[in-house]
Amino acid sequence: MADPQQVLCAHFDRYLALDEAERRALMERSRVRRLKKRGFILQEGEVCRCYTYVVEGCLRMYEIDAKGVEHNLQFAQENEWIVDIGSFHAEKPSSLFIEALEPSTVVCIEHGDLLRLYTEHPKFDRNFRVIIEDLFVELQQRLLRRNASSAEQRYAHFVQHHPGLAARVPNVHVASYLGVTPEFLSRLRAKTSKRG
């Protein structure tokens, strides 16, 4: 299989492509990590030390509320980023967990390393700006949908736009991501499959 760091470089090339120096800097300032299923990258109370890029596998980021209930905030599959940006930048303890749902291969960039990449190669400022802008737009859409659509519509949208995830991730987690209980999602699924 391709070298994970090469995959990361290729990912950046989809934005403003990296030159040789930038590529080398990125290789030096990142490191590959393998996770087994249920492995944690981040747990509540820890500082989120890494920007993490998923080369293979699937992770989720979630919070546990006062009643002990989990709330999935984000999934990350191949070629997606996952990080608690707030904790990462402020270097403050996170309230979130990041856990591998499958055995996964990721590339991590630590805080200090990323700052150096930014100042030594401004193109990373640019590329990460664009990456986050895209994530931001997605998140806004999600919040709008959360307020404007029924659970049924939200689930339909999820399946349409993330068929891969819908197949890959247990429904409990999808339910939590959509903001409904697993029981209710199960009923929605029963209803929709009868129709279709």
Next chain:
Amino acid sequence: MADPQQVLCAHFDRYLALDEAERRALMERSRVRRLKKRGFILQEGEVCRCYTYVVEGCLRMYEIDAKGVEHNLQFAQENEWIVDIGSFHAEKPSSLFIEALEPSTVVCIEHGDLLRLYTEHPKFDRNFRVIIEDLFVELQQRLLRRNASSAEQRYAHFVQHHPGLAARVPNVHVASYLGVTPEFLSRLRAKTSKRG
């Protein structure tokens, strides 16, 4: 009153401060606009042409759903940005409205101008990256709260963290922002004020 563009420069100085050349470029590539109450910066179907910085006043961004109901996605007061980033970057028609809730003064940067600022002065890449990262974190928190907290808790949080807005903006809009009906928010308020 201070020159609006100066206020914008001062805003950037809170991140990586601008040098003389950058400041001049910013002045050249932005323009001041005054809005009256109910004035629109953006309407559904239009392309969002500007990154807009609020110097004075208060705006809201919202969507109208299939049933004709408005959903407030964001408020912007003094020293805050408001823009449909998705529409802005893709130069595609927006599904959102941006409307002044009060007579307001804003500074706009158009698409082409912003791109030039980015490429001619990479510091803008940096500063806008940081700005969006902060907005992103806020938005994530909001989505988490939407899924993990009751309407009552969300309203309490809103009042605590945005006392200015709570006083300034009609409750109809706050309700929509929180994802509840105005009637229900009214009942929550009645309940909480009785207690307090």
Next chain:
DNA sequence: AAATGACCTTGATCCAGATCAAGGCTTCAG
């Protein structure tokens, strides 16, 4: 000063989705 419209409130009723409880299927560690 009347009239329109924006905003807030309160009551009655309804419903999407939660909660509680139980049973069954799979998968995987021991």
Next chain:
DNA sequence: CTGAAGCCTTGATCTGGATCAAGGTCATTT
């Protein structure tokens, strides 16, 4: 092979919040 833990489903019941309807206050316009 066996048990236990995940995961999914289905039923019965409950509730946070929506919907519908009406009235009241205030500010702006004419």
